[in-house]
Amino acid sequence: MPIERAAMQRIATGYERPPVIGALGSHSAIDIADGAAHEGFHTLILAQQGRERTYANYFRAQRDSSGKLVRGCIDETWTFPTFAESVAPSVQERLRQESVLLVPHRALSSYVPLEFIENELEVPILGSRNMLRIEERTERENYYTLLKAGGLPIPEAMPGPDAIDGLCIVKLPHAARRLERGFFTAASPEEFRIKSEQLIHDGTITAPDLATARIEKYVLGPVFNFNFFYSPLVPREDALELLGVDERRESSLDGLVRLPAAQQLEMSARHRIPEYTVVGHGTLTVRESLLEEVYRLGERFVEASRSRYAPGIIGPFCLQTCVDSAGQPTIFDVAVRIGGGTNIHLSLGHPYGNALWREPMSSGRRLAVEVKHALSEERLGELVT
Ligand SMILES: Nc1ncnc2c1ncn2[C@@H]1O[C@H](COP(=O)(O)OP(=O)(O)O)[C@@H](O)[C@H]1O
Ligand SMILES: [Mg+2]
Structure with missing residues (x-):
């Protein structure tokens, strides 16, 4: 049975102490904690053994006798053998006792089964619990169906390898590595066959995955990954904010493109096929005349999410696009929660977010500002699911 939103709203609004902002210790946890700490919240990280020192040690919060933060931003780290165990029912009880609001990110929806998040994770989530599943490309109803329904531009899909004509x-x-990608490109059915056989032979991809792969126009x-924020607390015309723009650094792709062509050609056929493992992010701004269209896409996404997945998007989300020479962004992926690339503006603030808020506004901080706003008007229920 899916968790009822009303139950999560009752828990969140029933917290007797100020909420503690919590997240799994990965992805954008430092940004989330930094922003929350900046706005005066206490923070809690659910870490996995072997990856806990970042939070428990290096970014551990130190406060003076008055409680003022003098170093770091993570008040507490709870460490578990696996991420999935960090939200076990016995832990959920403790999380509710500590007044935790959990911020969803891709590590949560990757390391904790979606069925569990939807049906068994009885801790208020700051964001859109019912949308997390649409990021899975293999779902029948996924972000592509939502984007299509909302009239947003997506890459043209090929019905099968024989249709590849560019x-x-x-x-x-x-x-x-199931959480990583086995992506490849092909410009013809013949190239598809040769490359896929090579990749299956190398153990990079499997035939069953290939049979259900999505093939789309490059x-x-x-x-340009557009990091937006949607606030349900303000009039609709003020509700959408563009905070910042990022791009990914991917291995081996970005290593390959830093080589001159002659050196690329010296590599074995196998190493010439790039891998797309995200290893970091870079910052961007967008040509100003494109902004109007970027906002249009953001607004349409908000409307589509509200009509198909009520209450729709809450808080941060990211539209990942490639922009063609006509200046038209095509959306190839969506994050229905804080995007990993928001880390580029951790603590510094996002360029557009700062211009809007008149002070450094990272995604983590923006989320904490939203919680403060909701608390001041006794509307926390509107932010949780
Ligand atoms: N249709 C496309 N055209 C060009 N590049 C693409 C397209 N789709 C994805 N990419 C590239 O592949 C990367 C990962 O794609 P994405 O769909 O975001 O996968 P994931 O869901 O694993 O994040 C992108 O950052 C982009 O560089
Ligand atoms: Mg992506």
């Missing part, structure tokens, strides 16, 4: 990208998981142009 550069396409084939999206499927990595054979062994959009030629730079990647």
Whole structure:
């Protein structure tokens, strides 16, 4: 049975102490904690053994006798053998006792099964619990169906490899590292066959994954990931904010493109096929005349999410696009929660967010500002699911 929103609203609004902002210790946890700490909240990280020192040690909060933060931003770290165990029912009880509001990010929806988040995670989530599943490309109802229904531009999908008639990208998981990608490109059915056979042979992808892979037109142009924020607390015309723009750094792709062509050609056929493992992020701004269209896309996404997944998007979300030479962004992926690339503006604030708020406004801080706003008007229920 899906968790009822009303139950989560009762828990959140029934907290007797100020809420503690919590997140799994990965992805954007430092940004979330930094922003929350800046706004005066206490923070809690649910860490996995072997990855806990970042939070428990290096970013541990130190406060003076008056409680003022003098170093770091993470008040408490609870460490578990696995992330999935960090939200076990016995832990949920403790999280509610500590007045925790959990911020969802991709590590939560990757390391904790979606069925569990939807049906068993009885801790208020700051954001849209019912939307997390649409990020899974293999779902029948996914972000592509939502974008299509909302009239948003997505890359043209190929019905199968035989339809490939120009550069396409084939999206499927990595054979062994299931959370990573086994993407490759092909410009013809023949190239698809040769490359996929090679990748299956190398153990990079599997035949069953290939059979259900999404094949879509490759959009030629730079990647712009637009980090938005939607506030349900203010009039609709003020509710959408563009905070910042990021791009990903991917291995081995970004290593390959830093080599001159002659050196690329010296590599084995196998190493010439790039891998797309995200290892970091860079910052961007967008040509100003494109902003109007960027906001249009953001607004349409908000409307589509509200009509299909009520209450719709709450808080941070990210539209990942390639922008073609006509200046048109095509959305190839969506984050229905804080995007990983928001880390680029951790603590510094996002360029557009700062221009709007007149002070450094990172995604983590923006979320904490929203919680404060809700608390001041006794409307916390509107932010949780
Ligand atoms: N249709 C496309 N055209 C061009 N590049 C693409 C396209 N789809 C994805 N990419 C590239 O592949 C990367 C990962 O794609 P994405 O769909 O975001 O996968 P994931 O869901 O694993 O994040 C993007 O950052 C972009 O560089
Ligand atoms: Mg992506």
